[in-house]
Amino acid sequence: MKPSSTVAVNAKALELRRQGIDLVAMTAGEPDFDTPQHVKDAAWRAIQAGKTKYAPPAGIPELREAISQKFKRENGLDIPPDQTVVTVGGKQALFNLFQALLDPGDEVIVIGPYWVSYPEMARFAGGEAVEVRTGPEAGFIPDPAEVEKKVSPRTKAVVLNSPGNPTGAVYPQEVLTAIAEIARKHDFYVISDEIYEHLIYEGEHFSPARVAPERTITVNGAAKAYAMTGWRIGYAGGPKDVIKAVVDVNSQSTTSPDTIAQWAMVEALTNLEASQQFIAMAREAYRGRRNLIVEGLNRIGLPTPKVNGAFYVLSDVSKIDPDEVKAAERLLTEARVAVVPGTDFAAPQHVRFSYATSEDNIRKALHRIEELLARP
Template sequence: MTTPPGTTFSPSLSQQVQRLRPSSTIAVTSRALEMQRMGLDVLSMAAGEPDFDTPAHVVAAAKQAIDAGKTRYTQVQGVPELREAIAAKLKRENGLDYTPEQVTVGNGGKQSLFNAFFALLDPGDEVLIPAPYWVSYPEMVRFAGGVPVAVTTRPEDGYRLDVDVLKAAITPRTKLIVLNSPGNPTGAVFPETTLRAVAQLAQQHGLTIVTDEMYEHIIYDHEHVSIARFAPEHTLTVNGASKAYAMTGWRIGYAAGPLPLIKAMNAIQGQSTSNASSVSQWAATAAITDSREFIDMARGQFQQRRDRIVAGLNALGLPTPTPDGAFYVLADTTRIHHDELEATRIILEEARVAVVPGTDFLALGRVRLSYATSLEQIDAVLERLGRL
């Protein structure tokens, strides 16, 4: 059927797309960019990425790959050398035993999570997610037909998970548990006792755990523990190159877990994006194989910044728990305004500091600040906030 001349045709969007919730941060981000284009001095504390350059040996590996002509399609699941390096890393650093066949490489950690949810969820399946949570988890779950169920954590507990609260949320429809430790936006690190208890719940109830460990190398006062050590047959471990090696734009994520699940994820990726960037894969191989010096440097810098911003925000009457990992803080802004969206607007318009409202994180009354920036900028931000 042709469209009559003079009429305007609008495609009918799928119900899935229409159910996607718009981000409450879009308006704030757009306004901050508009102010910067107007020449106004806006300090951004919104970036969710390290401010360091990608390590030189990683860049060199990418250049070598280009010069060697390694720019063609690869296996959907990633080049064998990278998957071997990932399996070796998981054994060396996490005590996990995976073969390269149990590893899949995607276009960032987000694609690995997306593939996992589509491989595991049927319509109506419930997914338990500790909150505050990264904004994409519930939207991915909904898009895959699942039902996200928030499991509340408390700032007075450092946003650590209460296993009894998690257990009470389990129903006959529960299929998955999503963990993120260290967490975005809270910086919470779940202790080994908690992880063991969650693993036991998964075993008792026949649940799968999807654990996002993207920030594992940015932990300050604890050792990272992977929950797959306690229930490997129930666990998919997701990680990537973005945060640990300052490679956000290279778009390399990976997952390791039971072989049937990995094969299903490969099938999904094979019909969507196919392989991740070939050059990025060779760069990630170098990063994962040898970056300890860079990791230690970055963690030391982040810890100094954490201590500075937490002390400063609390001194300003903006209560902020001390995070154990990642590079975010959640500050209570009810002193500025009881609504976090309005508080975010005031902070932007009057202090000219861009922050992220806690709305989509399920952190009401709070805003997220990323301290993946210099100590000088943190001091400038605290000085501006002190005027409010």
């Protein structure tokens, strides 16, 4: 396995900051907002009530019930509590899902550009990632016909991530429906990573499990919607036999996520008024930042499509250097702007900017990049 390039680049940026270097870090996929107060208060209440013991490998029953209700309320999915599982972040839900599903030689279709961890998780489980390419000219939206071309007798799953990392693309309902129907036709699974579902600026979210519930595992978590990255709470819901297998992997690895964090997540999912106010505030802030960075990067000569979700943009930096790694190094060392090169995302000549930072930082970054481009 290769280490996560996004984690490595962010660690380098943080180290430079610790050294006192004035750096604009646009690397991490982490909200810059604090966890909502009502969620923190719930964690404190759990501590005071002594809810600090081991939890069941599938998660506390109260959280599994809240997840089931969330699926019904927000996604139109009928997933009972015993078909849900709580994990140490959405990343562990995906990792354990690959462990549960894949045998050596199995194939997983991934839509490129993709999150760096999907292929590595598949390889760790003995599988192989098969890429379907998309480009900025199509808004990074996959063609279902191209997905079907990649299907083989060894295909075990396709991973869909909408809104997506690193592209910010939101897949239309008809695209998700078509891919789900392909999975049903060829008898493989859809792994739907919906961690950014609440961060859509134009259009609406659609869960492919509405089309093929018997073939779809829906993965989500607390990190992006509720700014709970460090709490490490994720979850998944889907076919009973698949979820049972994921629970078995949990039981032999971490046993369960942090019990206190699980009670905090119950609050996030059940105190709807407070949580929706927080989500709406954050979404509007990200929308303004998205508009600012997309307009700014295009204005200074770095082609950047305006996509509709998450808090990332992929920008063509061949004007800085045709090699995206060298371009990212120049941005870091000369402009003091930290970004993630597109290499491990399967996005050559591009870098990923995260706009989960203030508008002042975005303006500062744009100014510094413009100065870099102006140099002979």
